[in-house]
């Protein structure tokens with residue numbers, strides 16, 4: 611039985627005052643049965659760690675460098691994230707693939723760098739609307755995951771995978787539970803071919819998850835929680851989604 615995981619991705623939102631309010635709201639709203647985490651902008655990791663001390667809520671980043679250290683201006687290494695107590699690092703989010711031209715291989719290298727420092731990568735895969743309409747969904751997500759499997763080899767069982775159809779992110783369009791489950795099943799099957807841990811691995815769904823659709827999505831056999839964007843910015847909504855992941 612996989613324990614569900616709900617992760618809030620704050621993206622590039624918030625400031626010190628609003629973060630403090632959100633975090634205190636979450637602390638009051640918990641505990642939840644599911645594992646819960648927030649992935650916050652780099653500058654706020656330390657304050658988040660202090661605010662969440664002694665709670666069940668883990669924290670992490672929204673990216674990490676593929677490099678170990680060195681002259682890489684603007685990058686943040688996994689060693690630094692580990693130093694700050696990060697449990698998770700999102701890698702390969704579609705916004706980074708699209709706006710920063712991150713390739714499948716770079717995403718895989720970032721996942722490897724995170725794991726090397728004990729930070730669990732949340733590896734995002736997902737198709738665009740054009741790819742779905744062209745019948746390419748399965749091909750695209752399998753290609754994205756294959757790069758990670760090839761790069762991590764025997765460590766692949768240590769990642770968290772997130773299926774995020776690009777057309778559902780921030781649009782209010784959610785994949786139906788059946789659509790999401792179908793892709794999750796494909797991904798699980800691909801993982802089974804690569805690792806004996808596949809059935810213990812968590813595959814999250816992301817894309818316009820809200821309090822009113824979370825329970826149905828999370829009830830699907832291969833959906834093990836969610837990666838939440840917009841709804842993670844309101845303590846009441848995020849908490850309701852965490853509760854739905856019982």
Ligand SMILES: O=C[C@H](O)COP(=O)(O)O
Nearest residue numbers: 619779780817818839840
């Ligand atoms: O990482 C989170 C996803 O991009 C989903 O964002 P959203 O819940 O705002 O659609």
